[in-house]
Amino acid sequence: MxxxxxxxxxxxxxxxxxDPLERRIYISKAVLYEGVYLYTKAEDDAQHGKTKWLHNESDPIYLRTKDELYSDYDFTVNIPSTPINMYQLRAEIDFYKLPTKRYQIIIIP
Incomplete structure (x- = not known):
């Protein structure tokens, strides 16, 4: 789920x-990607062949940056770029969210 x-x-x-008419406010996860575990040479098992080369070693491919894997926030509230009272919005979110959850507000075009 x-x-x-x-x-x-x-x-x-x-x-x-x-936003009662168009209902464009939605909540999304703050972390967009799950981490991928990469094996080191010492962890590689010759029998099972965990190593899979995507590219040569001189030209590596970076899967994700550190910012894409970890976030300081638990969820993101996406709001439209219409005039919204940010103080009232934060008060509503703080009232309904769990106390341990942190969030950020992003204005979408």
């Missing part, structure tokens, strides 16, 4: 309060 009742409840409340 990609979301639970808390996400649905918060999205529903924010859309009712700030």
């Amino acid at each position: 990609r979301f639970n009742y808390q996400v649905c409840s918060l999205e529903y409340r924010l859309n009712d309060a700030f």
Whole structure:
């Protein structure tokens, strides 16, 4: 499952309060990609062949940056670029979210 009742409840409340007609406010995960474990040469098993070469060693391919794998936030609230009172929006989010969760607000075009 990609979301639970808390996400649905918060999205529903924010859309009712700030964007009742078009309902463009949505919540997404802050971390976009899951980490991929890469084996070192010492961990490689010759019998099972864990090593898979995507490219040669002189021209490596970088899978993800550190910022794409880790985030300081637990979720992101995406809002449209319409005039919204940010203080009231933050108050609504803080009232409905769990106390241990951190979030960021991103304005989408």
